[in-house]
Amino acid sequence: MAKELIRLQDLVMEFDGERILDGINLYFNDHEFLTLLGPSGCGKTTTLRIIGGFLTPTSGKVLFDGKEVNDVPPYQRQVNTVFQRYALFPHLDVYDNIAFGLNVAKVDKQEIHDRVHEMLGIVGLKGYENRRVESLSGGQQQRVAIARALVNRPKVLLLDEPLAALDLRLRKDMQNELKRIQQAMGITFIYVTHDQEEALSMSDTVVVMDKGRIQQIGRPEDIYNEPKNAFVADFIGESNILDGTMLADYKVRFFGRNFECLDKGFAPNEPVDVVIRPEDIDIVPPEQGHLVGTVTSVTFKGLNYDIICEFRGFKWLIQTTDFHPVGATIGILLNPEDIHIMKKSEYSGMFGDYSSYSAEYDELTEDAGNEED
Amino acid sequence: MKHANRIITALILIFLYIPMAVLIVASFNTGTDITEFEGFTLQQYVRLFQDDKLLGLLGNSLLISILASGIATVFGTLAAVGINSLNPKLRKLVMSLTDIPMTNPDIVTGISLSLLFVFVGTTMLGQKESLTFWTLLIAHITFNLPYVILNVMPKLKQMDASLTDAAMDLGCTPVQAFFKVTLHEIMPGVISGAIMAFTMSLDDFVISYFVTGNSFITLPVEIYSYVKKPVAPKVYALFTLLFLLIFVLMAAMNLMQLRADQKRKETRVRVETEGMKVFKRLVAVTAAAALVIGCGWLILHPAEEKVTLNVYNWGQYISEGQDDTIDVIAEFENAYPWIDVRYSTYSDNETMYTKLSGGGITVDVIIPSDYMVARLIAEGMLLELDFSNIPNYAYVDEAFRNTAYDPENKYSVPYTWGTVGIIYNTKYVDEADVTGWELLWNKKYDDKILMFGNSRDAFGIAQYLLGYDVNTTDPAELRACANKLKEQRPMVQQYIMDEIFAAMENEEAWIATYYAGDCLTMMENNPDLAFYFPQEQGFNMFIDAMCIPTCCQEKEAAELFINFLCDPWISGQNMNALGYSTPISAAKDYMDPEMVESELAYPSEEILVNATSYAYLPEEITQLVEALFQEATKLID
Known part of the structure; x- marks a missing residue:
């Protein structure tokens, strides 16, 4: 069992009477890469700023190693932060930026020199010591920001959407880089993002947040495969979500048909949400299908086609590598492992219908996410 | 179109700088007439540097400007940081409040500050003299503050707020974060604010005029009282030097900005950073030393065991030792070494009256005109003189005794x-x-x-x-x-x-x-x-007479001063320089015979037969x- 470092207890945060965090309970382990994931305004950055000491919670406790630190100012906490827009000091060069924290702590000059050069090696910026930070590219500035935080050997590194300002290609490289650095340094990373792909590919643990509350905590695979409610199912990847009824263990009814599934433990005839991932759906000739529908739109996505298919007035998203033209009649086959059952929640009925789907949908949500704080 | 623009720009520049050019040329002119250039000379500059009084005033002006702009820069910067951290609604309110003193007419600011200082000093603290160097300094800091805030504020807004968070995250206390990060970011605003405050302070006349007593006078206030006579050419020399000082200051500021911009583009070499650091420290140490020395000088300076005599007179109305004349004040101080004369001036009777009736200042000797003497007597603002301390009154001609304005010769002694x-x-x-x-x-x-x-x-x-x-x-x-x-x-x-x-x-x-x-x-x-x-x-026919107002602190010294001015030799030398007529006939023995014989300066009895003087209405x-x-x-x- 890994050692627990930080614990958040019943954390509530209010600004001008508006509740931003609504009872957050969470702990962070040593050496863990934990991601706070959620849409803009969900409270993830607020949580991070409370851990960093820049905000004091309205109520609840922040514990470091079991001791309450609510009133400990940022400069006395053993955490360091990588800010969204890097926040490098423009009047200092790369070396002095990285050495800043050590200089404040009055560390011996020789040791500062050694540690800064060690960090430059780790982030791959050897030879850039005397460059002005403004002359560096975005990716290089990001590395300086990471080195500047890590050189202080914090127990925990907080990262606030550190890759949001980078272009897609660089973002992928930096994801790998960050994971490598985390493993090399062996410290806890608390990472904030609205990008589910980033969260799934880097984290040991993902915490999905919405409306100031934690929706689900788990390993990336668990979050993806066993979403707890319609919000998580929709936010992590794409999902078709339907109303259904749990007839008995392993037996669910929707669209006027009975299907076999792998879930159990519901009351007889309990109404449930049924999740079907677009990539799990197999397309078959109409006569072999459990359901038969008509293709209403096709979008080429590179690796696959996104097909919107109408079944009795309800539109599904299907991802397939085979092309089916608009107007074609297709059948689909649902295997028991393709069907995930969720309890009804406040989010039921809000997500999972692709009636208004358009190709721009993804980009729109992503832009909204970038605007957070 | 492009051509027209250039011509207009050139015209505007010429229009702006021609007055300065005239002044600079006049400062090198051998003649005193500004309309005619007679030849090149540096004589005016030599005279300027021989004139301790003018240099002293310049020193006063520089001292007050440096101290006021320095203090205002420190407090203004801190205030800007504070205002910036307020929530937006409150910030807007506070900003408009700090802007008002800037748009307020100077005269309103000056008078209201003066009222406040007199109220606090005289009424609440019971001081005899509440308008001093310190009130002047406070007033200058007050009107400088908004300029500093106005310059610093935009730099704070431009600054990425997460920079201070980052500094604190890396172990800085809020104070360290300010000095290590924020200050560097807002420095251009701080410097331009300081320079603006300095120049505002240096040239301020209106506010200074109302909030200073006669114990500490700045250059613009003194120059204003010179209007009685044409301005001496050495003052042109002084203005030329002041203009150059401001010019160099502004040029240096722009150059610094230019170099900073260029550097930003280049890759920096570490050695240069060290050099910059040393330079910055040097500037900081020099500024701090100047402040300490300035304050020290101020605190120590008045500590001498001397009686201070405050004389308040018309501008250019006493011989000051230029062009082979005597320096009356210096002669007096030589004769009475325990008395230190603080000399200040006014431009007309009404100004003097306003200042005196406003309270808050100490004045020991004034020299108003006849009808004003009558008014001051009527309003109980003059003290009766002890003529046993003024034996030289015996020299005053019979014609100037028992006058309409002071029929019983109790309050005044004629000067000219x-x-x-x-x-x-x-x-x-x-x-x-x-x-x-x-x-x-x-x-x-x-x-x-x-x-x-x-x-x-x-x-x-x-x-x-x-x-x-x-x-x-x-x-x-x-x-x-x-x-x-x-x-x-x-x-x-x-x-x-x-x-x-x-x-x-x-x-x-x-x-x-x-x-x-x-x-x-x-x-x-x-x-x-x-x-x-x-x-x-x-x-x-008018008479200007020496009187002692009720706010006098050193009556005996004041009477000694009046007596000294009635000495025939002193009066003769003094009138020689001034060109006015003396009421002491014995003084004519020591005057330029041409002047004594002038019908204009000394009209005969028959000419004067119908001459009358103004009474107080x-x-x-x-x-x-x-x-x-x-x-x-x-x-x-």
């Missing part, structure tokens, strides 16, 4: 006297026309006539012409005078005071009326000018005269 007459240019004016005051109404000289720009003197002339008493309180007579002045108005080129020197000497105007002592000066500069006393009709009559004068001389719309 003079007359008002007509000055005209013999080249243009027919001698046959010079018969009396009616010359100023002669249509032949339409638009070549200058008239007094103050109500008392202007009405006086109408009264002499119409044969009324100059101290009449009969409204009907006063209205008749007003009508007479109205009749004259279309012929008058200008209603003026001190501008008369240039206008008459340059022959822009041909006929004017003015004080005889000043006419003597004009006649020296233009030999075609002549003087005439309308002795049949009568003319004004009741307040409502003074106001009526002023209103009638404004009406009569108002420009035709």
Whole structure:
């Protein structure tokens, strides 16, 4: 069992009477890469700023190693932060930026020199010591920001959407880089993002947040495969979500048909949400299908086609590598492992219908996410 | 179009800088006339550096500007940081509040500060002298603050707020974060704010005028009281140096900015950073040292065991030791080494009266004119003199005792006297026309006539012409005078005071009326000018007399000073330099014989037979005269 470092207890945060965090309970382990994931305004950055000491919670406790630190100012906490827009000091060069924290702590000059050069090696910026930070590219500035935080050997590194300002290609490289650095340094990373792909590919643990509350905590695979409610199912990847009824263990009814599934433990005839991932759906000739529908739109996505298919007035998203033209009649086959059952929640009925789907949908949500704080 | 733009830009630049160019040229001129360049000389600069008084005033101005801008920069920067951290609604409110003093007219700020200082100092703390160096400093800091805030604020807004978070995250306390990060980011704003505050402080006249007593005077306040006589050319030299100082300061600031911008583009070398650091530290240490020395000097300076005598006089109304004359104040201090004279000046009786009645200052000796002496006596603002301390009063001529303004010789000792007459240019004016005051109404000289720009003197002339008493309180007579002045108005080129020197000497105007002592000066500069006393009709004779106001702290020293000025040798030397007439006949033995024999400076008994002096008029009559004068001389719309 890994050692627990930080614990958040019943954390509530209010600004001008508006509740931003609504009872957050969470702990962070040593050496863990934990991601706070959620849409803009969900409270993830607020949580991070409370851990960093820049905000004091309205109520609840922040514990470091079991001791309450609510009133400990940022400069006395053993955490360091990588800010969204890097926040490098423009009047200092790369070396002095990285050495800043050590200089404040009055560390011996020789040791500062050694540690800064060690960090430059780790982030791959050897030879850039005397460059002005403004002359560096975005990716290089990001590395300086990471080195500047890590050189202080914090127990925990907080990262606030550190890759949001980078272009897609660089973002992928930096994801790998960050994971490598985390493993090399062996410290806890608390990472904030609205990008589910980033969260799934880097984290040991993902915490999905919405409306100031934690929706689900788990390993990336668990979050993806066993979403707890319609919000998580929709936010992590794409999902078709339907109303259904749990007839008995392993037996669910929707669209006027009975299907076999792998879930159990519901009351007889309990109404449930049924999740079907677009990539799990197999397309078959109409006569072999459990359901038969008509293709209403096709979008080429590179690796696959996104097909919107109408079944009795309800539109599904299907991802397939085979092309089916608009107007074609297709059948689909649902295997028991393709069907995930969720309890009804406040989010039921809000997500999972692709009636208004358009190709721009993804980009729109992503832009909204970038605007957070 | 491009061409036109360039021409307009060039014209604007010329327009802006021509006055400075004239001043600079004048400062190198051998002659004193600004309209004629006679030859190149550095003499004015030599004179400037020999003039301890002027240099002392410049020192005062620099001291107050450096201290005020320094303190305002520190507090203004801190205030800006504070304001910036407020929530947006409150921030906007506070910002508009700090902007108001900037848009407020200086005179309002000056008077309200003066009232506050007098109230706090005199009423609450019971100080005798509440307007001092410190009130001046506080006032300057007050009006400098908004300029600093205005310059720093945008830099704070531009700064990425997460920079301070980052600094604190890396172990800085909020104070360390400010010095290590925020300050570097906002430095250009801080520097431009400081320079702006410095220049505002250096040239401020209006506010300083109201909040300073006579113990500490800045350069602009002193220069203002020089209007009685043409400005001495060494003052041009001083202005030239001041202009250069500001010019160099601004150029240095722009250069620094330019170099910083360039550096930003280049890759930096570490050695240079070290150099910059050393330089910055040097500047900081120098500034700190200057502040400490300045404060130390101030605290130690007045600590001498001396009696301080505050003398408040007209500008340029005592011999100051230029051009082989004596320095009266220095002579006095030599004779009485335990007395330290603090000398300050005013431009006219009414200003002196306002300042004195406002309270909050200590004045030991004043030299008002006759009618003002009467007013001060009537309002109980003068102390009775102890004539046993003024034995030299015995030298004062009988004609200047038992005067209308001080009939019992209790409150005043005459300092100078003079007359008002007509000055005209013999080249243009027919001698046959010079018969009396009616010359100023002669249509032949339409638009070549200058008239007094103050109500008392202007009405006086109408009264002499119409044969009324100059101290009449009969409204009907006063209205008749007003009508007479109205009749004259279309012929008058200008209603003026001190501008008369240039206008008459340059022959822009041909006929004017003015004080005889000043006419003597004009006649020296233009030999075609002549003087005439309308002795049949009568003319004004005035006496300026030394008095001790009730706010006096050192009465005995004040009486010693008055006595000293009545010494025949001192009075003779003093009047030689001033060109006014002495009420002490014994002084004439020590004066330039040419001056003594001048009919103008010392008119004979028969000329003076109809001369009269102004008495203090009741307040409502003074106001009526002023209103009638404004009406009569108002420009035709």
